[in-house]
Amino acid sequence: MTDAVVTSAAPRKRSKRARPRPDGWAWTGIVIVVIGLVLAVIGPWIAPHGVGEIITGVYAQPDDLTTLGGDVLGRDLLSRLLHGARLTVGVALAATVSGFLLGMAVGFSAAEIGGRYDDFVTWLIDVFLSFPPILLALIVIASLSSDLWVLVGTIAVIHSSRVARVGRAVAMNIAALEFVEVARARGEKLTSILVREIWPSTIRPLAVEFGLRLTYSILFLSSLSFLGLGIQPPDADWGSMVRENMNAMQNDAFVAVLAPAFAIAILTVGVNLIVDWLGAQSGRGISEELTK
Amino acid sequence: MLKLIARRMFLGLLTLWAISIIVFLGTEILPGDVASAILGQSATETTLAALRETLGLNRPAYIRYFEWLGNILSGDLGNSLTNGMPLDRIIGLRLWNTVYLALYAAVIAMPLALILGLLCAAYPEGHFDRGVSSVTVFFISIPDFVIAVLLIMIFAVELGWFPMAIHRPRWEDVFGTMDKTFLPMVTLVLTLLAHVVRMTRAAILDVLKQPYIEMALLKGASKSRIILKHAIPNAMGPIVNVVALNLGYLISGVVVVEVVFTYPGLGRLMVDSVVFRDVPQIQAVAMVFCGFYVALNIFADVGAIMANPRLRYAK
Numbered sequence: 001m002t003d004a005v006v007t008s009a010a011p012r013k014r015s016k017r018a019r020p021r022p023d024g025w026a027w028t029g030i031v032i033v034v035i036g037l038v039l040a041v042i043g044p045w046i047a048p049h050g051v052g053e054i055i056t057g058v059y060a061q062p063d064d065l066t067t068l069g070g071d072v073l074g075r076d077l078l079s080r081l082l083h084g085a086r087l088t089v090g091v092a093l094a095a096t097v098s099g100f101l102l103g104m105a106v107g108f109s110a111a112e113i114g115g116r117y118d119d120f121v122t123w124l125i126d127v128f129l130s131f132p133p134i135l136l137a138l139i140v141i142a143s144l145s146s147d148l149w150v151l152v153g154t155i156a157v158i159h160s161s162r163v164a165r166v167g168r169a170v171a172m173n174i175a176a177l178e179f180v181e182v183a184r185a186r187g188e189k190l191t192s193i194l195v196r197e198i199w200p201s202t203i204r205p206l207a208v209e210f211g212l213r214l215t216y217s218i219l220f221l222s223s224l225s226f227l228g229l230g231i232q233p234p235d236a237d238w239g240s241m242v243r244e245n246m247n248a249m250q251n252d253a254f255v256a257v258l259a260p261a262f263a264i265a266i267l268t269v270g271v272n273l274i275v276d277w278l279g280a281q282s283g284r285g286i287s288e289e290l291t292k
Numbered sequence: 293m294l295k296l297i298a299r300r301m302f303l304g305l306l307t308l309w310a311i312s313i314i315v316f317l318g319t320e321i322l323p324g325d326v327a328s329a330i331l332g333q334s335a336t337e338t339t340l341a342a343l344r345e346t347l348g349l350n351r352p353a354y355i356r357y358f359e360w361l362g363n364i365l366s367g368d369l370g371n372s373l374t375n376g377m378p379l380d381r382i383i384g385l386r387l388w389n390t391v392y393l394a395l396y397a398a399v400i401a402m403p404l405a406l407i408l409g410l411l412c413a414a415y416p417e418g419h420f421d422r423g424v425s426s427v428t429v430f431f432i433s434i435p436d437f438v439i440a441v442l443l444i445m446i447f448a449v450e451l452g453w454f455p456m457a458i459h460r461p462r463w464e465d466v467f468g469t470m471d472k473t474f475l476p477m478v479t480l481v482l483t484l485l486a487h488v489v490r491m492t493r494a495a496i497l498d499v500l501k502q503p504y505i506e507m508a509l510l511k512g513a514s515k516s517r518i519i520l521k522h523a524i525p526n527a528m529g530p531i532v533n534v535v536a537l538n539l540g541y542l543i544s545g546v547v548v549v550e551v552v553f554t555y556p557g558l559g560r561l562m563v564d565s566v567v568f569r570d571v572p573q574i575q576a577v578a579m580v581f582c583g584f585y586v587a588l589n590i591f592a593d594v595g596a597i598m599a600n601p602r603l604r605y606a607k
Contacts, residue, residue: 135543135578138563141566143318226437227551271433
């Protein structure tokens, strides 16, 4: 997982056989992410209790009824974690995917069309990039409420400016290639050029970006929820679970805080392990991505 | 070079202006306007209309925008809706608290991060490098509030070494306040450290790939000489960039950390004003934060220009 930067220095063969298989760390990441996705789908169904059901004492110790004990109101901690999985993973994934679609549409079209349009888009991206993401989110939430779709949309917009910048740079190189030239001469429409000619060639370089954006979505959503401005009660994602159970720490019920906190940490570390491995493949490690 | 810097500053001002539009419009699309926020539940149509009239909310948005911009430029930030106090006093107080915390963290994190990054780049793929990389990937991956919670759990609750919440830092007693603000500082340092170490390492390794480094190696220069004399001067630009960008990153870190430790800084003020929908306060605090952010970005670019010998002389 650490050779992201150094391997990029060495020339790398592009044949299929030379592509190394995932190493131990990458497999760990893949397993974690798959478990996360599965829990997001089936979590609420396999949860033993409802999300708002009060069934035990405040910060009750684990017993036959509750596997992990109770939370701040005496709800089942495990059930809430399982329900939260869908919100945390679902919102993060939805935000990342829509941010990517928007960013790619803007970035690719800027690269393909060029001229004034490109200048304007570049300027717009720069303005958005010089806006601290957390402030943008706070302002939007202040004016539109913490509705689920507002959260998805806000995080998506934050992503899109960064994706557009990277996507534009990648698409610039591809738009100059012969096969795109041919497509243009053949009279293909703009959307067709963007989707059928440019997009397939950008998948590999943009895969790392997708992983990084996904981690960022999870961290960002969790932080917003932790601040009390993300997912609103009685629903809870893992970030808001840390928030509502904060005073468990003075009541010796550390698990109520630690369980959701570790759930977030494990998931994001898992995604980053895959990103690091993918980055080593394409010669773009986390460090290089961060410096952009 | 001066021309380049002046150009960069002008662009910065332009960005700030664009940001002010976003901030104003963002807070203007509020479904209920400021009037209904002030009156709350007790609002009737007549009182609402009367208050809108006195606040001048009936005038077109662009006029109010320029009025607001003019007021900000002349230093008048308006009053808070929550407690009616003038915002420049509230923000002034909070700003210094945040600056204290941010400086405290930066002064410790930056030199440490640069040294660690340098050591990693000097022996890439060694035990030290691998160890540091694993730890930093961990700290980059976990949210800062989780770090804060873990620190509180261990050092405030279990060991009782530091307080859980900090009510007021005291500039008169800088060193006495340092141990009270130790945990928030460590939280910020850990997140900053992870990013800066990785970026510094990447920046120096990038320079070490250059042909002239190979030349230095071939002529028999020692490793320390190569890094100190040949690599660092050229890595300076990217490193200054990294430092400035991460100070900007401190902004989002500060918001979360201040809330966890109930520290009376600007970040918590921002979150509180969002909770109470205190529009003038949101606008003012957002502009202060953005001002800092843009200034840091300009500083990063100017630093890169100054550190790059090729840009130092005007063509």
